[in-house]
Amino acid sequence: MNVRAQISMVFHLDKCIGCHTCSLACKNIWTDRPGTEYMWWNNVETKPGTGYPTLWEDQQRYRGGWDAEGKLKSTGKAWIVANIFHHPSMPTMDDYYEPWTYDYQELFNAPEGPDQPTARPISLVTGKHIDIEAGPNWDDDLGGSPVYAANDPNLAALTPEQRRQLFAIEQLVFFYLPRICNHCLNPACVAACPSAALYKRGEDGIVLLDQKRCRAWRACVPACPYKKTYYNWSTGKTEKCILCFPRIETGQAPACFHSCVGRIRYLGVLLYDADRIHEVATMPDEELIEAQRSLILDPFDPEVLAAARGNNVPESTIEAAQKSPVYQYVKVWKLALPPHLEFRTLPMLFYVPSMAPVMASRQGDTLDHLSQDLFHDIEQARVPIRYLANLLAAGSEARVRYALRKQKAVRWHRRSVTVGDVDAEVVRRMLREADCSPEEADAIYRLTALSTFDERFVIPPGHREMGVETQQDPLMHKQQAGFGFIAGPRRGL
Amino acid sequence: MNLAAFDRVLYVGLPYTAIFICVLISLQRYGWRIFTFSSLSSQFLENRTHFWALVPFHYGILTVLLGHLIGFSVPRAVLAWNGRPLRLYILEITALVFGLLTLIGMLALINRRLASDKVRAVTSVMDWIMFAVLLFQVGSGVYVAVFNPWGSTWYAAVAVPYLWSVFTLAPNTAIVTQLPLAAQLHIINAFILIGLFPFTRLVHILVVPNPYLWRRPQVVRWYGSR
């Protein structure tokens, strides 16, 4: 057993209000430089929808991730030699959008006349006037749109009837999917980089891209199936989400987590067995979810603890792992599921699937909400379980059903406690059927609805001082830190 | 300035200056401005003609350079190979084909930069200077291959001894100045290109990622040594 720590995340989709505060917090800190305007390290997309970049989930097109034999789908070792001059599955700016600003001077300089003056858009790449054809969140809230939503790759396995339901106007439904880099355990971006510029940090598992080593071979961009490495066309270096590591190292939550209005985000440590990564990543699709869960180790198990200590995992990290909200959601409650695990990068960001609105059946002029089956609204939810399973559970409907049933049971349990208008026997039955004890239901309720900042973000100390110690006298380092020269990221020569 | 002195400037002064600049600035740039090492790919901005420009150019120029390198390292073997006319023809035609591939790729590359607004926006003045010098280099090479036949033989017999004389610090310009004008221009321009090299995007040649083929797929870095 090779125990390592991984800073992992849970996004509770049921609470996301699609406000994009997270995206803007990130953009203002990291990606407002030339060449990065089009990058959204954090983006929020409407589902069903084609997402950002367009159709990123369609790996026929982008060839991201790994196949079941453990080979990169885009360019493995042999292929990179032939493809280094031209990457066959590289997305282009058109798959994202051409960044623009407006020529505001036109508002001021317009001659007096009968028309309102307008500021025309100008491209941030060429500086010329452009017609805007796409932008970030171009399909925001267009859940029922035949142009955008209907092309969602996750709809592929749905029956025509299910598709029709999803787009019927009375039943129109959509939800939001906030996305950042998943800081995967088996990152395809790292494996694809010919220069070894991408790496995973040993101590906390954050995946970073060394700007000084990147040479614009652009292999990581197609390789990441989530399209979370972005090519900076200005500096000629690829960039990606850094999980705000300077904040994490000083005990602060990443900006998108900190600013999240819906408080949907949780961050904590998971201990995992690094020796089994390859084995898990090459399992058949149906076994992937369980296999990834089995990779995550119990932070209370004495054997695991001994192995962790043997591997120099600091005591404070172990403590954080024991208090990790992510561990609760993913492993104990099994409520949170990884996105597109079938891409086999073993993402370490998990989503609690959202409860879709009740799907009422139409009886003449009235809508009927009643059914004998307690969980009927889950089975017949407006968002078909099949769809969520494609998105979050590598196709396994059972895992999604389990997560949704448990969430519903928790709601009814809490209703019986606080409002008291529900038959106790019904609640007991629901909890039983949802594999949930009343205590667990209360715990889920507390962490979901009442949790404080410190309960949502359990960040272990960064222990940079110990890293310094191995190379230099820390006192010396402290005296020297802060001196030196920092050059701005300028393109080539 | 008489002709001999002029020759000395071109065939002794220029090569040493160029090589000196090339090595020194490349090292300085690698050591202190490593961020600037990048192939500066523009495939992200324009992907329609990218394949048809970049692929022929790179395959062409790599083969041609390899040919020059072989001639430089084992000139006798090349001369022996060229002893039979048929083998000489094969070598010359292969060289010409790859030379033309390079030239076509080069023209496509420049055309692509001119045609696409976005790619033009990320093209610097130095890029254009480099393209001009490189185009002249490739063009003069192809010209020589067509109009001054059996270049593979006289390259090995005349140019290589001169190059070796430069490398062994005993420059001998006697025979190289007898070469046809186009060939001389090709050699002089090559030195200009070498001198220009560390100031251009061409430095990405120095950082081709060969360890990738041997390293393990996943890369993990720890704070300290481990």
Ligand code: SF4
């Ligand atoms: S989500 Fe993509 S960029 Fe992030 S670690 Fe995984 S493969 Fe790499």
Ligand code: SF4
């Ligand atoms: S800030 Fe939070 S609630 Fe708002 S879109 Fe982002 S994840 Fe959703």
